[in-house]
Amino acid sequence: MAQPTPRSGTQPAPADPAALPDVSDIDLSDDGFWARPLSERHDAFARLRAHPPRFFAERPMGPVPTGPGYYALVTHADVAEASREPRVFASEPSAISIPDLPEGFAEYFGSMINLDDPRHARLRRIVSRGFTPRMLAKLEDDVTRHARRIVDRLVETGPCDFVGEVAARLPLVVICEMMGIPESHHDMVLENSSTVLAGQDPDYLGADVETAITRLLQAGADLSALLADLAAHRREHPTGDLTSALVTANVDGESLSDQELGSFFILLTVAGNETTRNAISHGLHLLTRYPDQRRLWWSDFEEHAGRAVEEIVRYASPVVWMRRTLTQDFELNGHPLRAGDKAVLYYASANRDAAVFADPDTFDITRHPNPHLGFGGPGPHFCLGAHLARREITVMFRELHRRVPGIAATAEPVRLASNFVNGIKSLPCAF
Template identity: 75%
Template sequence: MSQATRPSDLDGIDLSDLDFWGRPLSERHEAFARLRLHPPVFFDEVDMGPVPAGPGYYALVRHADVVEASRTPSVFASEPSAVSIPDMPQEFNEFFGSMINLDDPRHARMRRIVSRGFTPRMLARLEDGVQRIAEEIVDELLEKGPCDFVTEVAARLPLVVICEMMGIPESHRAMVFENSNVVLAGADPEYLGRDPDVAVHRLLTAGGELAGLLSELAGRRREQPTDDLTSALVNANIDGESLTDQEIGSFFILLAVAGNETTRNAISHGLKLLTLHPGQRELWWSDFEAHAATAVEEIVRHASPVTWMRRTVTRDHEMNGRLYRAGDKVVLYYASANRDETVFTDPDRFDVTRSPNPHVGFGGPGPHFCLGAHLARREITVMFRELHRRVPGIRSTGRPQRLLSDFVNGIKSLPCAF
């Protein structure tokens, strides 16, 4: 569907326009509801300074299309990039080209090796650690009093879990936090500035520092392995295959960014949702364990921390009455699929008992479903359980300061009181 033939009721909707992503969430959801009536809609790419404008992309906004594209990686490929709509320079792939940007057999190889670090023993240790860290966070919250919920609670849990999991010393955690913010800054000038060349420099610097930290740690763990995930990764050998230092570094960036930022945003959105919907909070709090599983899934659906992923069509393919040509770019809008009224009854309603809830907040089904989904669910559950147990009246007390990004539905700060 070209710009010239676009229906008039889509006037004013341009997913490539940064201003669109600065609109209130309610306006964005309403725009996606209109887009779902006319799929697929084609959007032009914009010039990003050092990165020239590409040929444009189709927005996949319906749940069925996102699911089908996710299940058909032979047609909808993650290479050359799943996390950027433009084709980025090669130096970006050095830092940001982890398995999320790979297709089989390279994706399967890396995921097979990485999965060795997520053994039942490792996961059991992680779960014990999540509980301990959540308790420590609430201890300090009670001492501190009203504060910024994002920095004092939501951001700390996944950051500490990931750093402990990888064996990163406490002295480096502030650097990991700051650089992961930069990597997922979208277009937010607080982190990247307003000059495109400065933004690229900051992104590459952040990626280089994170990769360098893991390269140094990996070298030490080869000589003196411990029981952390870094040791498991550097010493994993499956059928003669092991990870290179560059692959370990890029995987850590994926873990630090995807595992830290997305979980923290789910927790932040969760507090805001429970504040806006006191009846749902009362229902969940009345029997926490009975509603925990469905409540966590509903927070992830409602928040959709990761807004989209890109795919590239490998061969001509018809889907939902549309013929896609080899080389076409398509963007899977999880945030829209999670509000599809043909799948979710009253999709804008926040319902902690919603079941079934086939959301795609952890990615669609298929080989790229989030490897850390189990850990993310655990972290969100434990954090809210600890808040329910010890700070049941916690609530947000002001408007969230939102990240200016089309990729992450991020909250930078959220005042809270109890």
């Protein structure tokens, strides 16, 4: 498929404001916007991409004070450029929340994703020991073994909810085994990681803000306590798991504190479990919706697997955005921003930018090149587990292709009510 040459950091001169599409009906801070059908949201982002970065006011969030507002970065060029400038576009005080988080949240959600160098570099240097080529190679057989067991169970079960029986199971068991979490705790990890990434969904968080905050903090506390108990045991009885490697890690005299271990575990379960689960769920939905692409992939699975997985991640964009805060005045591709401004990097919009992707709304498993930002933009915060996620998605679809090639969604997905995660709560399937 022919593609325009990707470009980041440069944009054409702004058009006559009178000729720009109307965006007065778009409010990215309104929960109602995120309840719109996906096609309407993608159309809204396409209109926003024709404008310079737009400013949006923050909505009140219960006891959390209303913030000063934020600029929405929606083009591939702007998101990539901001990602390459971490000293200007800082992850502190928070990358995962547009409002500044209350103090109590930092204990559980203050992981390295919310930090800047040198603290970010220190933590990443330590935890990256669990993601070396050698460690990931050891996981290869485990991922395949777990995927086969999941599909064995699927064949026995028959028509079911694909999310609960297939998509959620593989990344959950892989991460828990990496960390050494006993199987008896797997359901608890899944439940709490789903709560952490529930967005505004009342099925997970309840109907009011106070209940939501309580449930979020409890989920963080439960995950952190689980890891603290395991870490204490591994210090005395180390094994070959990632928890042992982390509690015994010493890089240039540095090691992880219990709080850092807990928040990293929350990051790993959330980022490595929920996002991969959603990519697999979206994958089945897309292959059902676009049967020509399924036939093409199934005609030579290995030939198309690499590009198909990248296209699923681009098209679905499981993580919709990350926040940054400017440390100094900066001109972003001709647009002036000021120190202290919040900027929200909308990966889901950048991945549909026609300046980079030909026919961006077309799902095409042969797309090449495919410089999507589904694992984050270039720079120090690129997803540490991207390679593992790619392997899990590939292996899961390989087993489905091999054992149940006719598997398909039988209804539209039930979507998560969230502006942060493009999540699927359930997806009925049959084969």
